[in-house]
Amino acid sequence: MTKNVSVVILARNEEDKIKDCIISIKNSSYKNLEIILIDSFSNDNTIKVAKKIRGVSIYKMDAASIGAALKSGINLAKGELVFIVNGDSTVSREFISEAVKLFDNPDIAVVSGKRVEKNQDSLIGRMYTQRFKNDKFGFVSKVSGNYMFRKNVILKYTELDETVTAAEEHYISLKVTKEGYKIYRINKVSMYHNSKGDSSSILDLIKKHNWYAIGKRNVFNKLSFSEKISFFDQDFFLTPWILASVIAGFYNTILISMVILPFLLMTIMMLIKGYSLDIAVTESVLAYFRSISLYFSSNAASNKVKIEKII
Numbered sequence: 636m637t638k639n640v641s642v643v644i645l646a647r648n649e650e651d652k653i654k655d656c657i658i659s660i661k662n663s664s665y666k667n668l669e670i671i672l673i674d675s676f677s678n679d680n681t682i683k684v685a686k687k688i689r690g691v692s693i694y695k696m697d698a699a700s701i702g703a704a705l706k707s708g709i710n711l712a713k714g715e716l717v718f719i720v721n722g723d724s725t726v727s728r729e730f731i732s733e734a735v736k737l738f739d740n741p742d743i744a745v746v747s748g749k750r751v752e753k754n755q756d757s758l759i760g761r762m763y764t765q766r767f768k769n770d771k772f773g774f775v776s777k778v779s780g781n782y783m784f785r786k787n788v789i790l791k792y793t794e795l796d797e798t799v800t801a802a803e804e805h806y807i808s809l810k811v812t813k814e815g816y817k818i819y820r821i822n823k824v825s826m827y828h829n830s831k832g833d834s835s836s837i838l839d840l841i842k843k844h845n846w847y848a849i850g851k852r853n854v855f856n857k858l859s860f861s862e863k864i865s866f867f868d869q870d871f872f873l874t875p876w877i878l879a880s881v882i883a884g885f886y887n888t889i890l891i892s893m894v895i896l897p898f899l900l901m902t903i904m905m906l907i908k909g910y911s912l913d914i915a916v917t918e919s920v921l922a923y924f925r926s927i928s929l930y931f932s933s934n935a936a937s938n939k940v941k942i943e944k945i946i
Contacts (some may be wrong), residue, residue, distance in 0.1 A: 637667050638735050642711030644672045645704050646722025650680040657688050659725035665732040673704040693945040702799025707942050718783040727824040734783045744816035747782035748825025759832045772822040778804040780826040788884050801850025809862045
């Protein structure tokens with residue numbers, strides 16, 4: 636029996652990319668789809684561009700929270716399967732069809748695919764390319780990129796809300812695997828990511844990664860002790876810095892333990908993994924600031940996010 640799939644696009648300030656994203660979904664070989672766009676408080680023409688394309692239900696939130704956007708999209712979805720798509724990406728024509736087949740296995744709760752960076756001309760584009768090269772396929776421990784899941788499993792075992800401002804893929808992964816479900820990554824493209832137009836300045840990257848780290852802190856505080864251990868195991872980019880922050884807490888050697896040692900360790904680990912020197916150093920700097928934010932930030936308050944139907 637053909638499964639109903641709800642495609643939920645999460646977007647914020649994607650006026651130059653949202654059209655290509657939607658068109659790629661409409662061109663999918665799998666046709667039993669509904670398309671829902673959740674706009675997270677964009678201040679550009681994302682909604683205006685999307686409104687020109689037929690067959691898309693558009694909703695606008697009054698705040699930027701990926702947890703709230705996910706929760707809204709899942710609750711609005713009519714399909715038994717939900718496909719989460721980033722607004723700055725496009726989807727390959729065959730991926731949805733390939734992913735749906737895997738859900739014939741009742742043990743599989745989440746399916747993702749290969750990630751490809753389209754922009755190779757900037758530092759951030761080359762960073763994503765290096766990260767995506769390390770993706771593994773088959774049964775994996777963590778969701779990444781655009782991903783599809785069973786709606787009933789996510790509703791039952793997760794508590795997505797306004798406090799989950801980032802790192803939702805870690806949270807979902809931990810919750811579904813704890814319940815005995817599996818995550819599968821297909822060696823087919825689910826996500827052509829487009830970082831063109833994204834700022835590559837180190838200050839803007841630090842701000843973005845600090846915001847992401849605070850989201851991780853909020854997720855971290857939702858987890859049980861065993862899940863917290865798995866959380867660190869999932870995140871290669873945080874491990875050296877978390878260990879350093881613990882050392883600093885005991886020995887008050889913040890400058891040494893939180894800067895020099897983990898920075899060198901992180902850079903060496905990334906070089907071993909095949910990263911170029913400039914990318915390894917940049918990633919280590921970003922991981923440092925991300926871990927500082929994770930270590931010192933407090934859990935966010937849960938402020939109710941309002942959502943309005945546009946079309």
